[in-house]
Amino acid sequence: MIRSDTESILGASPDYTFSSRVDSAIASPLGSFASREHSAIRSQTESILGASPVHEGAAAEAESLLKRRREVEEDVIQELMESESRLKVVSIIGREGLGKTTLARKIYNNNQVQLRFPCLAWVFVSIHYRPKEFFLSLLKCLMSSISEFEELSEEELKKKVAKRLKGKKYLVVLDDIWETQIWDEVKGALPDDHTGSRILITSRIKEVAYYAGTALPYYLPILNENESWELFTKKIFRGEECPSDLEPLGRSIVKTCGGLPLAIVGLAGLVAKKEKSQREWSRIKEVSWRLTQDKNGVMDMLNLRYDNLPERLMPCFLYFGICPRDYVESYEERKAKELETVEVFIH
Numbered sequence: 001m002i003r004s005d006t007e008s009i010l011g012a013s014p015d016y017t018f019s020s021r022v023d024s025a026i027a028s029p030l031g032s033f034a035s036r037e038h039s040a041i042r043s044q045t046e047s048i049l050g051a052s053p054v055h056e057g058a059a060a061e062a063e064s065l066l067k068r069r070r071e072v073e074e075d076v077i078q079e080l081m082e083s084e085s086r087l088k089v090v091s092i093i094g095r096e097g098l099g100k101t102t103l104a105r106k107i108y109n110n111n112q113v114q115l116r117f118p119c120l121a122w123v124f125v126s127i128h129y130r131p132k133e134f135f136l137s138l139l140k141c142l143m144s145s146i147s148e149f150e151e152l153s154e155e156e157l158k159k160k161v162a163k164r165l166k167g168k169k170y171l172v173v174l175d176d177i178w179e180t181q182i183w184d185e186v187k188g189a190l191p192d193d194h195t196g197s198r199i200l201i202t203s204r205i206k207e208v209a210y211y212a213g214t215a216l217p218y219y220l221p222i223l224n225e226n227e228s229w230e231l232f233t234k235k236i237f238r239g240e241e242c243p244s245d246l247e248p249l250g251r252s253i254v255k256t257c258g259g260l261p262l263a264i265v266g267l268a269g270l271v272a273k274k275e276k277s278q279r280e281w282s283r284i285k286e287v288s289w290r291l292t293q294d295k296n297g298v299m300d301m302l303n304l305r306y307d308n309l310p311e312r313l314m315p316c317f318l319y320f321g322i323c324p325r326d327y328v329e330s331y332e333e334r335k336a337k338e339l340e341t342v343e344v345f346i347h
Helices: 002-010 024-049 054-065 067-081 100-108 111-116 131-142 154-165 180-189 206-212 225-237 247-255 261-272 278-292 298-307 311-322 329-346
Strands: 088-093 119-124 170-175 198-203
Touching (some): 067 088, 067 111, 088 100, 100 119, 119 131, 131 180, 154 180, 225 247, 225 261, 261 278
Parallel strands (some): 088 198, 119 170, 170 198
């Protein structure tokens, strides 16, 4: 809703420029002001939410702590690197907040993997899968420019992708795929020319993995109680011990996260900004336990952090929320700056 309303004001085209909508006499100084404000707001937002993107940053800290995650990472890499020539589909499965995307990104960026596959592509699929955008995103990974293809149909784009990958040794990551039907639609663009190519899938749905996979899926387990506590205290105390009078409360807070790294680090980031007292931690415990009764789970934990942002940072956070995941950062950051500028101008 917010995205469609905003696009109706600013336009959805990447070629859009703010100066074309605002008189040139005020666009430049106002844009300069917005840029400074944008940098300041982003800096402060990162200091509150953590410097890295929430989903990947939260899980990244867990990955560095947990031996089990490293073992899964090594096993997946080994399977991708096998000499078998036929196309193989490997899957990473787990609940929301377990760090599937973070793990897949680490594997994708691994030096051995990068050297093994001359042709690499990463596409975020999501529950809001749109075929044309999907194939354009794939082509964007494979070519320097795709402007000439933007008016092609879905089927024409699929053929372009298949032609581009034909005969090549490729690794394609399909991040967050939800339905077997989506796999049926995209697999025709991913040829098996017996070149040793691989497809890596992340999903919350095990049926998708078994349907698409030629190998058994890898499951990311939730954190146990001690791992959860270690991650929580590392985020808050940065290597120091948790005061003994706060530990029982802290462990109760951690239990509300259900062993999910994303929820643990999100909640720890909030706790770290609060007074380290029994009174404050008791209040957080009460709120976090109440949230566990809601079906939204992890997202409610993250919403708790949003609710504790300074008021002037909330619009900035929402502006960035308009941008779809894995979009080109420079364009979407510019959009956010323009939106901030509009708000300053209106008020």
